[in-house]
Amino acid sequence: MAETLRVGIAGLGTVGASVVRVLKEKEAELTRQCGRSITVTAVAARDKNRDRGIDLSGVEWFDDARALAASGKIDVFVELIGGANGVAREAVEAALHAGHHVVTANKALLSQQGLALAEIAEEKGVLLNYEAAVAGGIPIIKTMRESLAGNTINRVFGILNGTANYILTRMEQEKLSFEDCLADAQRLGYAEADPTFDIEGNDTAHKLSILTSLAFGTQISPDDIYLEGISNITQADIQAASELGYRIKLLGVAVRTESGIEQRVHPTMVPTASVIAQVHGVTNAVTVETDILGELLLSGPGAGGNATASAVIGDIADIAKSRPGFQHGPVFGRPARELTPYQRARMRSHEGGYFIRLTVDDRLGVFAAIATRMADNRISLESIVQHASNHAGEGQKTIILVTHETTEAAVRKAVEDITADGHLTDKPQVIRIERAA
Amino acid sequence: MAETLRVGIAGLGTVGASVVRVLKEKEAELTRQCGRSITVTAVAARDKNRDRGIDLSGVEWFDDARALAASGKIDVFVELIGGANGVAREAVEAALHAGHHVVTANKALLSQQGLALAEIAEEKGVLLNYEAAVAGGIPIIKTMRESLAGNTINRVFGILNGTANYILTRMEQEKLSFEDCLADAQRLGYAEADPTFDIEGNDTAHKLSILTSLAFGTQISPDDIYLEGISNITQADIQAASELGYRIKLLGVAVRTESGIEQRVHPTMVPTASVIAQVHGVTNAVTVETDILGELLLSGPGAGGNATASAVIGDIADIAKSRPGFQHGPVFGRPARELTPYQRARMRSHEGGYFIRLTVDDRLGVFAAIATRMADNRISLESIVQHASNHAGEGQKTIILVTHETTEAAVRKAVEDITADGHLTDKPQVIRIERAA
Known part of the structure; x- marks a missing residue:
């Protein structure tokens, strides 16, 4: 059997405490699954004396997460500090530079610094796992x-x-x-x-x-x-x-x-x-x-100490199953240096169905005027509901339009036209419709 | 970059043809993701002359899947033949013994021979991947x-x-x-x-x-x-x-x-x-x-050529990302030799809610008799619906009972009692209720 995987955890809030507890409680089972044992050898957090309901005897304490990250006594650095900058970022960078694998639940850090961190991880040949950063315990990162x-x-x-x-x-x-x-x-x-x-x-x-x-x-x-x-x-x-x-x-x-x-x-x-x-x-x-x-x-x-800990432990277990010399898949699916610049589509060109709720004066001709504006903008309607809803005030009524596939630009223009016509007595509501099976 | 991963595919039905086509079409992208190229170098199927709409030029043809499996010219053997025994089993065994990784979509083979095959794979230190065998394209095996x-x-x-x-x-x-x-x-x-x-x-x-x-x-x-x-x-x-x-x-x-x-x-x-x-x-x-x-x-x-091919290709890509010397996780999550015997719980001791539909003579006292039998068997009811449904014949009515948590044994006994009482004019229907979020 390979040597124990030594884990250092920075941040002992709900998630961190749960990770420490589960790694201990499920030690035998994890060893069977990974072919080696996983041990928390060091932790870093702010308050050494706080009771977290976990046993930290024999675990080395660091006051500074960055010192833990760079320490030679760990194989994996688990970052549960949070924040896109400051200690979290510095510690993760230090860990990667030291050749340690990193597991993080920090979505802000990844969304702001992910590319730079992925480049370091791939250069160093270590894993940067972040299943817990998106949708908590759902294994969407591994799936994608x-x-x-x-x-x-x-x-x-x-x-x-x-x-x-x-x-x-x-x-x-x-x-x-x-x-x-x-x-x-x-x-x-x-x-x-x-x-x-x-x-x-x-x-x-x-x-x-x-x-x-x-x-x-x-x-x-x-x-x-x-x-x-x-x-x-x-x-x-x-x-x-x-x-x-x-x-x-x-x-x-x-x-x-x-x-x-x-x-x-x-x-x-x-x-x-x-x-x-x-x-x-x-x-x-x-x-x-x-x-x-x-x-x-x-x-x-999608959240909670245990669900997040489940994803963190899955990430640690993947590292435990890997061995020195293993060439890891890239952090974001493709090598960081080959990720292409994001080209944003203009929102006005978005195509889809729309739900439009209008509160109007209960007057003859208003409905026809609205229908005409929709037709002017070449918006075809899937359904039209007009009723004296109790949400509209006295002398007012609610008109609800559901459009067939059209463009954001057309819908915005139609609503502007209708607003300019002066029939609306309240702010118009526009909600996009998304296909889903 | 590591050497090309050489794939041999046995079985060129809908799934096999789809795997060959997608591996070719997505070659560049898969190379980016896996850090090495994946090439189908050999195939085995029954009819060499059938048009499958795929390009097999430069691909070695084997008439016998077992010969392909044992060939020194492949790194991965993909079994898409089907069946729990015969050629599929012999070929997979041959591939594992030859030290090749195996990918299979064959649920019958795994459910009947999985344990024995896992033992060989783990002894040989190769992967036996089978994502496609359960729920088609859904990554439930990897998740678990x-x-x-x-x-x-x-x-x-x-x-x-x-x-x-x-x-x-x-x-x-x-x-x-x-x-x-x-x-x-x-x-x-x-x-x-x-x-x-x-x-x-x-x-x-x-x-x-x-x-x-x-x-x-x-x-x-x-x-x-x-x-x-x-x-x-x-x-x-x-x-x-x-x-x-x-x-x-x-x-x-x-x-x-x-x-x-x-x-x-x-x-x-x-x-x-x-x-x-x-x-x-x-x-x-x-x-x-x-x-x-x-x-x-x-x-x-859960099925279909492309969805199944997606799972097969995910399995092949995992192998492409692995390297010689990598210690793989066990086939069924725990080492095959450590899997414990399955101890079956008796169905009669199953606990849960039940839906019971009874067709009875529309006579005074029948309803009370049924309610009494349920109480005799200590079954508490969540809801009771009695109506002259058009599914029951003339002079008959339908009684529907939904029970609170009880046991299969109690429900069977109650239904036996009610049947013995002679009120039923049709076969009783009992359907178990399952909690689900």
Whole structure:
């Protein structure tokens, strides 16, 4: 049997403590699976005296994660500190330069520095594994990096943020407002005091940027993504969607188009009967659409100490099964130096179906005027619902349009025209529709 | 760059031809991903002159798959012949003994001979990959063998047969009889002329037996599985299920219990709002439930030349990324010699909820008599529906009972008692309910 794999862990929050505990509890089983034992030999964290409910006897303590990373006493450096810069980045760089494998759950670090880190890892011939960085315990990185070899990916999309999905699920199931659901999510610890990052889509965008690189062999561009959050989604939208056979999800979507790659995060209508529409609460899901395989969906826990630890341990086990001299597959599926620049498709050229909700004066001719504007912009309609909904005020009514495939530019122009006509009594709502099996 | 990986393919049906075509078409991309090129250098099939729409120039032809398997001119032997014995088995054994890696899509071979083959592969230090053998293009083998390291699996279940799921989907969506749907499936090529293997659950059982071994570290026991097919499912069942918030799927289920492992294949009620309930038509899905991660579901194409080829190519690419001297993870997750004997839990001790549909004489007191028999057997009821359904004949009515968690033994006894009481005018229907998120 090969020598023990020596693991150093930096960051002992919920995930780190869970990794330490599981590696100990499942030691015999992991040894059987990997053909060698895995031992946590060193850790680094801020407070040495805090009780984390784990046994650290015999484990070397480092106050500085960077010193642990560069130490000769480990084979794998596990980074669970967080943040795109500062200690996390410096420690990961130090570990790679020292020739250590690295496992990280840090999506911010990867989306900002992934390319540079991948170059170092590939030059040094070590593994940089990051299954936990996207969709928690769901093995989407391994699937895209390994299982889908030979497949050309045309689209990848998913529910990548548990907080946003929790809020949308409760809004739908309990007919509550966005504000009430957010407050509840904060009370239950599913949402931060400042929830912007989750509900405005930034977190989803970080994760999506990593999937995009894996899918299309492009350099990661986390800041060049179309972004729209869920804070303006109302009960009126959710109920109208439901009547028309749709459910609203915050999706991250990356699609290969003729003019480049669309990367977008926005509230999205998916068919109620689709698999992804049943992904509720804090659960995550990712769908990959390829030329050979077709549509593959993975769903499971997207966050939480244990689910994240599961992905981290899977990554460590892969390293334990490897041996010196093993040539590893590239970090982002293709060699980092061969990743092509990301060419962004213009959002205005996005093609798809649209849901449009308009609140208008209940006057003769308004409906005809709207229909005319849609026709002017060559938008063909799949369904039109007009009713005196209780969401519209007195003397007003709601008109809901679902379009056939059209372009973002046409829809924006039509809505501008309708707004200019002066019929609207409230802000128009436009939600994109995404095909899903 | 390392030397080309030389691939020999035995069996050039739909899958084999697709593998040859994709390896050629995606050669440059696969080389980028694997760090070496992958070339089909030899093939074996029955008819050399058949037009398969693929270019075999420069590829050595073998009439005998066993000769190809033992040839010194290949590094990987891909077995796409099929069958648990005969040429497929002999060729795979020959390849392993010759020190070649093996990729196979052959579920029958693995479920019958997997243990013996794994022992040879592990002794020889070569890979035996079989992603395509279970659930087609869905990467469930890699997920269970690699990603879930450190997780203790408590339950694995799934829709593993596209033909059966296609029939159940059409029965539900179009209110057709089992017989009509089967005839259609045969016309469309989704079902064989003799459909027994698919609709009676044998195919599902083969696949389940492989997942059970991976899940629980036990030896494969394909012939020791409780089996019940879908041929006795009627519109009455499907509609009653729907009224009560359930959908009927043919599931393969393996669960760890106190008295051993339950392996069972049967029509199953799953909640209509669950993710797996939305898996329609020929699509497959597998759910794995673990102590650390929780519930993970994968869904995608379960059959077809391209989907299967995708899994085969993923397996070949993994071998291309490995290098001589690399110590591979064991074939079934744990070393073959350490797999424990499969201890079967008795079906009578199965615990769960049950759906029971009874057709009875429409007489005073019958309902009370049935309720009493359920109480006698200590079965508590979640819901009771009694209606003069159009599925029951004149002067008869249908009673549907949904039980809380109880045992198979209690349910069988209660149904026996009710039958003995003489109230039933038709065969009673009993369908197990499975929890699913």
